[in-house]
Amino acid sequence: ETGVTQTPRHLVMGMTNKKSLKCEQHLGHNAMYWYKQSAKKPLELMFVYNFKEQTENNSVPSRFSPECPNSSHLFLHLHTLQPEDSALYLCASSLGTSGEETQYFGPGTRLLVL
Amino acid sequence: GESVGLHLPTLSVQEGDNSIINCAYSNSASDYFIWYKQESGKGPQFIIDIRSNMDKRQGQRVTVLLNKTVKHLSLQIAATQPGDSAVYFCAESQPGGGNKLTFGTGTQLKVEL
Numbered sequence: 148e149t150g151v152t153q154t155p156r157h158l159v160m161g162m163t164n165k166k167s168l169k170c171e172q173h174l175g176h177n178a179m180y181w182y183k184q185s186a187k188k189p190l191e192l193m194f195v196y197n198f199k200e201q202t203e204n205n206s207v208p209s210r211f212s213p214e215c216p217n218s219s220h221l222f223l224h225l226h227t228l229q230p231e232d233s234a235l236y237l238c239a240s241s242l243g244t245s246g247e248e249t250q251y252f253g254p255g256t257r258l259l260v261l
Numbered sequence: 262g263e264s265v266g267l268h269l270p271t272l273s274v275q276e277g278d279n280s281i282i283n284c285a286y287s288n289s290a291s292d293y294f295i296w297y298k299q300e301s302g303k304g305p306q307f308i309i310d311i312r313s314n315m316d317k318r319q320g321q322r323v324t325v326l327l328n329k330t331v332k333h334l335s336l337q338i339a340a341t342q343p344g345d346s347a348v349y350f351c352a353e354s355q356p357g358g359g360n361k362l363t364f365g366t367g368t369q370l371k372v373e374l
Contacts, residue, residue, distance in 0.1 A: 149306065178360065190305070190350070190364040202359060237304050244360040247293045247312065252304035 150174040151253035153238050159259045160228065168223040168256045170238030176251075178244045179221040181213060184235040184255070196221060197244045228260045273371045280338040282368045284351035287332060291353040295362065296325060296336045300347045308336070308349075338370075346372045 150173045160166050172179065181193040195203035196215040210232075212224040221238055235257050239250040274280045286294075292313040297305035311318045311325045311334075318325050324337040334351050348369050352362040 149304070151304070153304075187366065189366050190352075190362075192361055195359065195361065197359075203361065239304075241360060246354060246356055246358060246360050247310075248360050249295070249307050249310065250360070250362065251307065252297075254302070254304045 149251045149253065151238060151240055151251055153236075153253040153256050155256060156254065157257045157259075159261065160225065161261050162228060162230070164228075165224070165226040167225065168236055168238075168258075170221040170223075170253055172219055172221075172238075172240040172251075172253075174240055174251060176240040176242050177218050178241045178248070179215060179218070180239040180241075180250060181221065181223055182237040182239065182252075184237055186234075190237065194223075195244065202244060225258075228258075230260050233258055233260045270366070271369045271371065273373055274341050275373050276341060276343060278341055280336075280341045280345070280370060282336045282338075282349050282370065284334040284336075284365055285332060286334065286351075286353050286363075288353065288355060288363075289329075289332065290355045292356050293354045294325070294327060294334050295352045296323075296334075297350045297352065297364075298345075298347045299350065299367070305350060341370075341372050343372050343374065346370055 154169045178197045183191045193207045194213045214222040235255040237255045238253045241248040241250045295310040296308040299305045309320045322339045326335045348367040350367045352364045
């Protein structure tokens with residue numbers, strides 16, 4: 148195990164639902180990340196938080212809303228998603244964001260939007 | 262724009278043979294490179310990294326080679342085992358980039374018994 152946990156592991160939701168993904172890291176890291184992994188596409192960075200402050204929003208649609216209450220927890224709130232948002236959502240953490248700092252990934256949440 | 266790509270989408274090797282997975286990158290400013298392994302149903306797992314001031318780095322059964330002249334990165338796995346079957350990603354970052362990684366699409370390594 149990498150020390151990064153994600154819940155739920157699987158989620159099916161309708162386009163009108165509201166749901167949240169949760170990530171928790173037990174590594175004492177200060178930076179946390181959300182990535183989207185679609186089939187046969189590279190991992191896409193969505194958001195970066197460092198010391199609870201958002202430092203990167205990679206042009207993510209507003210139907211995805213991140214929240215970072217502390218350095219150990221990261222949430223991704225979902226509402227009015229589209230079928231093309233179906234993907235594996237991965238959380239990662241690193242000690243910081245100064246560069247060359249290994250990112251450790253959680254197992255991901257497999258999301259299916261109907 | 263910048264891109265990190267892998268030459269082969271699928272690589273099949275016999276158990277016990279050595280595997281070589283290649284990666285090309287286009288951003289000459291990239292100075293940090295990482296290889297990740299992703300097994301089915303799991304998140305990417307860190308394997309090995311290398312900085313641009315090095316051209317080779319060895320780990321346990323793995324070696325990463327960096328050729329900055331042609332912007333090429335490779336991962337060598339010695340004595341490939343069934344447990345090595347997975348998708349392998351290279352990723353790179355630039356100085357001052359806030360630790361943002363750019364990932365390649367991945368190579369599926371299949372180990373045949």
